[in-house]
Amino acid sequence: MAVALGGLISLPAWAEGWNRASVASLQPILSADQDLLLADIVETIIPATDTPGAKALGVHSFIQKMVADCYEKSVQQNFVSGLTTVAGLARQTGKSFGALEEIQRLNLLKQLEQATDADQKSFYRLVKSLTIQGYMTSEYVMTNITKYELVPGRYHGCVPVKTKALTEKK
Structure with a gap:
């Protein structure tokens, strides 16, 4: 009962979207250079326009946390080798x-996709899908763009009723 009650109490925190603090990984699987590379990749997939891009929202941290916590070792290794x-x-171009x-x-990512x-295909699909998932479930997008409501619709139990409407029904 205590575990169920604790889960119900923390449910609103899970449903509101993630933010940088909630995905801070205790043991990162990427080096600082790889993390910057991943940030540039996610920014290429969802660039900043009139809304923040994936990099500004910290989607690369979300991806790293998801891969570290939710995927098996072989996927983690493929993820690191894909980076x-x-x-x-990129180095082949001299930059x-x-x-x-x-x-x-974009051409380099398209090359991975094809x-x-x-x-390489698996790496690209994983990064692209997690980028989209991370972006769309971020706290910023869920509160400012999609206007997410934890419990949609409201019950207003105490609303004044016009007397004319009541007399017409009689």
Whole structure:
């Protein structure tokens, strides 16, 4: 009963969307350079416009937390090696991924999406899906864009009723 009650009490916190503080990973699986690379990748997938982009919302931290906590070791290893692959492909152009023009970054990601190597395709699909999931469930998007309500609709039990409407029904 105590566990169920605790779960019900904390339910509103789970449903409101995540923020940077809630995904702070205790043991990050990425180095600082890999984390910056991931931030640039998610910003390429969902760039800033009149709303903040994925990087500004910290979606890369969300992805790192999800991969570390929710995926098996083989997926985690493929995730890290996928970042290494992206860094290597960018280095072939003579620049880091973050220093590339936007169109070059998009082409590089498209190259991963259309790769014949299953691991590269798997990496790209994982990052893209988690980027979209992280962006759409972020606290900013859920409160400012989608106007999420934990309990939709309201019951107003004490609303004045016009007397004319009551007499017409009689």
